[in-house]
Amino acid sequence: METLEHELRSHPFVGDLEPAYLALLAGCAENVEFWPGTFLFREGAPADRCYLLREGKVALEIAALGRGPLIVQTLGAGEVAGFSWLLEPHRWQFDGQALEPVRAVALDGPCVRAKCEQDPRLGFELMRRFAHLATGRLQSTRLRLLDVYGTSHAAPR
Amino acid sequence: MKPVNHDGGQRLVARDDLDQLLGAITRRGFRLIGPAVRDGAIVYDDISSAADLPAGWTDEQDGGRYRLRRREDAALFGYTVGPQSWKKYLFPATSVIWRQDRSGAGAGPGTAAEPAEPEPPLAFIGVRPCDLHAIAIQDRVFLGGEHIDPVYAALREGAFLVAVNCGQAGGTCFCVSMDAGPRAESGFDLALTELMDGGRHRFLVEVGTRRGADVLGEVPSQPVGRADTEAAAHVTEQTAASMGRRLDTGGLKDLLYDNFDHPRWDTVAQRCLTCANCTMVCPTCFCFSVDEVTGLAGAPAGQQRSWDSCFTLDHSLLHGGPVRASSRSRYRQWMTHKLATWIDQFGTPGCVGCGRCITWCPAGIDITEEAAAIRAGAGDSAGAPGGHSGEGATRGGSRGNA
Amino acid sequence: MLRPADQVTRGQPWPSRQLWPVVATRPESHDTVTLELEPPAPFTFEPGQFTMLYVPGVGEVPISVSGDPAVTGLVQQTVRDVGMVTHALGTRQPGDQVGVRGPYGTCWPLAGAEGGDVLVVAGGAGLPPLRPALYRLLAHRERYQRIILLYGARTPADLLFTGELAAWRSRFDLDVQVTVDAAATDWRGDVGVVPDLIGRAPFDPAATTAFMVGPEVMMRFTIRALTRAGVPDERIFLSAERNMHCAAAMCGHCQIGPFFVCRDGPVFSYRALGPWLRRREA
Numbered sequence: 001m002e003t004l005e006h007e008l009r010s011h012p013f014v015g016d017l018e019p020a021y022l023a024l025l026a027g028c029a030e031n032v033e034f035w036p037g038t039f040l041f042r043e044g045a046p047a048d049r050c051y052l053l054r055e056g057k058v059a060l061e062i063a064a065l066g067r068g069p070l071i072v073q074t075l076g077a078g079e080v081a082g083f084s085w086l087l088e089p090h091r092w093q094f095d096g097q098a099l100e101p102v103r104a105v106a107l108d109g110p111c112v113r114a115k116c117e118q119d120p121r122l123g124f125e126l127m128r129r130f131a132h133l134a135t136g137r138l139q140s141t142r143l144r145l146l147d148v149y150g151t152s153h154a155a156p157r
Numbered sequence: 158m159k160p161v162n163h164d165g166g167q168r169l170v171a172r173d174d175l176d177q178l179l180g181a182i183t184r185r186g187f188r189l190i191g192p193a194v195r196d197g198a199i200v201y202d203d204i205s206s207a208a209d210l211p212a213g214w215t216d217e218q219d220g221g222r223y224r225l226r227r228r229e230d231a232a233l234f235g236y237t238v239g240p241q242s243w244k245k246y247l248f249p250a251t252s253v254i255w256r257q258d259r260s261g262a263g264a265g266p267g268t269a270a271e272p273a274e275p276e277p278p279l280a281f282i283g284v285r286p287c288d289l290h291a292i293a294i295q296d297r298v299f300l301g302g303e304h305i306d307p308v309y310a311a312l313r314e315g316a317f318l319v320a321v322n323c324g325q326a327g328g329t330c331f332c333v334s335m336d337a338g339p340r341a342e343s344g345f346d347l348a349l350t351e352l353m354d355g356g357r358h359r360f361l362v363e364v365g366t367r368r369g370a371d372v373l374g375e376v377p378s379q380p381v382g383r384a385d386t387e388a389a390a391h392v393t394e395q396t397a398a399s400m401g402r403r404l405d406t407g408g409l410k411d412l413l414y415d416n417f418d419h420p421r422w423d424t425v426a427q428r429c430l431t432c433a434n435c436t437m438v439c440p441t442c443f444c445f446s447v448d449e450v451t452g453l454a455g456a457p458a459g460q461q462r463s464w465d466s467c468f469t470l471d472h473s474l475l476h477g478g479p480v481r482a483s484s485r486s487r488y489r490q491w492m493t494h495k496l497a498t499w500i501d502q503f504g505t506p507g508c509v510g511c512g513r514c515i516t517w518c519p520a521g522i523d524i525t526e527e528a529a530a531i532r533a534g535a536g537d538s539a540g541a542p543g544g545h546s547g548e549g550a551t552r553g554g555s556r557g558n559a
Numbered sequence: 560m561l562r563p564a565d566q567v568t569r570g571q572p573w574p575s576r577q578l579w580p581v582v583a584t585r586p587e588s589h590d591t592v593t594l595e596l597e598p599p600a601p602f603t604f605e606p607g608q609f610t611m612l613y614v615p616g617v618g619e620v621p622i623s624v625s626g627d628p629a630v631t632g633l634v635q636q637t638v639r640d641v642g643m644v645t646h647a648l649g650t651r652q653p654g655d656q657v658g659v660r661g662p663y664g665t666c667w668p669l670a671g672a673e674g675g676d677v678l679v680v681a682g683g684a685g686l687p688p689l690r691p692a693l694y695r696l697l698a699h700r701e702r703y704q705r706i707i708l709l710y711g712a713r714t715p716a717d718l719l720f721t722g723e724l725a726a727w728r729s730r731f732d733l734d735v736q737v738t739v740d741a742a743a744t745d746w747r748g749d750v751g752v753v754p755d756l757i758g759r760a761p762f763d764p765a766a767t768t769a770f771m772v773g774p775e776v777m778m779r780f781t782i783r784a785l786t787r788a789g790v791p792d793e794r795i796f797l798s799a800e801r802n803m804h805c806a807a808a809m810c811g812h813c814q815i816g817p818f819f820v821c822r823d824g825p826v827f828s829y830r831a832l833g834p835w836l837r838r839r840e841a
Contacts, residue, residue, distance in 0.1 A: 057749075059744065059750065060750075061744060067743075068743055068744065069743065069744045070741060070742070070743060070744075071741065071742045071743070071744060071746060071750040072741060072750060073750050073751055074738075074748075074749045074750045074751060076749075076759065077759075078759070097744075099747055136755075139754075139780070140751055140752045140754070140755055143752045143754070143776070143777070143780055144740040144741070144752060146776055147713070147740075148682070148683070148773075148774035148776045148777050149682065149683035149684075149711075149712060149713040149717065149740070149774060149777075150713065254574045255574045255576070257615050298809060299809060302807065302808050302809070302822070303570070303807070303808070303822070304570070304571055304572070304573035304807035304808070304809070305570060305571070305572055305573070306572070306573060306807075306809055307572035307573075307574070310572075417838045417841070418838075443809065443811060444810060444811030444812065445804070445805075445809070445810050445811070446804055446810065446812070447619065447804040447805060447810065448618075449616060449617060449618045449619075451616045458615040458616040459615075460574065460619070462810075465810070465811070465812070467811065472802070472811075472812060473801070473802055473812070474802050475800065475801060475802050476641070477641075480801070480802075480840060480841075481840045481841075482840065483840060485840075486839075486840035486841075490814075490841075493816075494814070497817075498814070498816055498817035501817035502808075502817055502819070
């Protein structure tokens with residue numbers, strides 16, 4: 001049986017934190033599993049955890065009136081689902097649905113926030129990693145906003 | 158007629174016997190093209206005799222300025238270059254390059270258009286050394302690659318070239334900087350140097366090819382003495398010493414490659430109208446567009462080739478918009494191509510120092526001045542926001558004697 | 560390395576073309592069609608090369624050859640409707656004639672990638688010029704380590720060659736990852752951008768060659784991801800696109816700096832082309 005610390009160490013998001021911090025985080029962590037079709041979180045619900053995905057695929061979806069749910073991002077092994085626990089108002093912005101069997105380490109939001117208050121350096125390390133993650137998502141979103149695959153509308157010849 | 162040496166042999170031909178030379182060429186079936194005065198400029202046109210040449214005319218040229226002026230003597234080639242170059246004939250402004258087979262839509266293989274009847278081969282009278290180099294440069298573009306241009310090949314093949322060495326340098330000339338004159342070294346059938354010393358008017362004729370020698374053999378001529386050789390050398394030396402402009406070509410390619418964001422490009426962009434005059438008068442510019450000529454009332458469809466210019470917005474059109482949208486980028490493209498990327502593409506710069514782009518630019522933009530300004534402020538283009546030593550500097554190509 | 564060894568067009572007049580009949584057409588998506596053309600004689604090309612396709616009375620455009628290079632009796636070219644000429648090509652019917660000249664240009668340096676991993680990265684309409692490379696790679700599968708196809712499109716409806724994609728995905732010696740910009744929940748693939756796939760792909764950066772085609776912005780972001788992952792510039796190859804009229808390095812339109820895309824490309828190494836792509840409005 002692997003300890004939670006070991007699983008955290010093998011996840012790229014927190015794996016390079018010093019062992020003391022991994023031990024701290026392990027105290028806020030638990031293993032979770034989701035069957036395909038089940039939801040890790042729902043838009044509007046209180047956001048109180050963060051999922052370090054180890055296996056499977058999660059779709060971030062939004063339900064649009066008259067159009068059915070639209071997937072805005074898929075995330076897989078080694079990635080992180082859920083920022084909304086980190087900052088107010090602590091509410092999920094999207095639905096998170098498992099597309100394939102998902103195994104993840106869930107970190108409890110209030111628990112992690114409390115530990116960060118006690119040790120600001122842990123807070124800084126986590127914030128830095130989340131900022132990096134958020135920037136990456138922003139780049140991906142901006143690239144899609146550019147709609148580079150769209151057809152050009154002027155016909156040269 | 159006295160036997161004549163081939164390849165480098167020289168003879169003296171009296172001015173009044175020049176028509177014999179032209180006649181010998183005409184007799185061989187060539188169509189004579191030479192300089193003539195028309196519409197206030199010296200242009201290239203069909204000529205039939207020496208009487209059609211611009212005797213007693215010269216030109217005054219500077220940035221954005223061209224005037225004809227009367228000479229005090231009757232020199233036949235006493236000018237430099239006009240707005241046209243020999244590409245008018247070798248690379249015509251429009252040509253049909255492909256026509257659909259007459260047997261109907263989709264039938265038969267299409268081939269490059271052949272001329273309806275064979276045209277008479279061309280003889281160019283009065284090719285300046287810079288223009289000789291320009292022809293060689295266009296030869297490399299249209300004939301020297303993996304594919305050939307059949308229209309250029311047909312017109313160029315067998316063209317008879319009578320070069321004329323320059324007796325004076327124009328106000329915008331800088332062939333010396335580009336190693337393209339003022340003496341013709343090769344690439345001609347015959348080369349003339351007009352000598353008017355000692356009250357005589359004659360031509361020292363150099364032979365470049367066997368058929369040039371054959372033509373010369375039908376013309377009354379005298380042997381060349383040492384005084385004549387010296388007189389001819391003096392003519393071109395004095396021309397070389399009085400170039401109107403100068404272009405420092407040392408490390409020019411890397412200089413332009415390294416200064417893609419030089420502020421000088423912004424300065425020149427404020428003046429450049431992107432009118433494309435420079436590309437039209439330039440003897441080496443080769444861009445062309447291929448357009449569809451739709452068949453009307455039963456006429457077959459085909460493709461037509463026409464001169465194009467990198468100054469147009471359409472030139473770099475891609476996915477509905479130009480890659481080079483700003484005038485700054487288009488001027489930079491033209492100048493960087495002419496002086497730098499051409500070297501990587503074809504082994505030599507594309508510029509021969511004829512000065513036409515300077516003369517015929519309505520804004521008087523001077524390629525030698527732009528190059529000097531970039532060189533003067535080189536290295537300051539690495540993002541520093543202003544205050545460049547080269548900014549606004551008009552320290553450019555020297556005017557007057559080089 | 561990028562130049563095919565035998566080029567039958569050497570010394571030929573560049574406008575020489577022949578009319579080939581369209582044998583079949585296959586719609587790939589709402590705006591893309593694959594034409595099957597019958598050459599008058601066996602036609603050989605190297606993956607990455609293109610031909611100039613001509614519709615008399617309408618015009619001529621460069622189109623990558625998109626079929627299997629081992630098949631010489633039929634030539635596939637995939638055309639996306641973005642203008643007058645491509646629209647005319649895309650609406651050709653079996654029996655219609657299309658003018659063809661070529662092949663032109665440089666090819667994917669597949670031989671140089673032997674012994675290592677191969678990343679084939681396609682964005683949108685970038686898959687057709689890479690399909691011949693995939694056929695060649697799979698025909699000599701034993702010469703390569705891992706072969707990974709990363710393919711991004713706008714939506715699932717824009718995916719091309721869905722038949723081949725399914726076949727490739729079912730192979731055990733080929734890793735296929737497909738992502739779209741957005742999708743409905745019937746899509747079980749990834750939603751995200753191609754550069755994100757780079758980070759998750761299992762390749763050895765020290766021994767990987769990447770072949771990439773896509774919109775220039777997408778290629779820039781993808782190259783950044785490849786560089787971050789440790790793939791050196793000289794092992795990244797991309798296919799560039801510019802306005803083309805003659806395809807014979809004469810009309811001047813397709814120049815990027817000193818390169819004629821029709822002659823020195825369309826396949827370039829990023830080491831050679833990178834400095835020019837990074838210069839704005841070059």
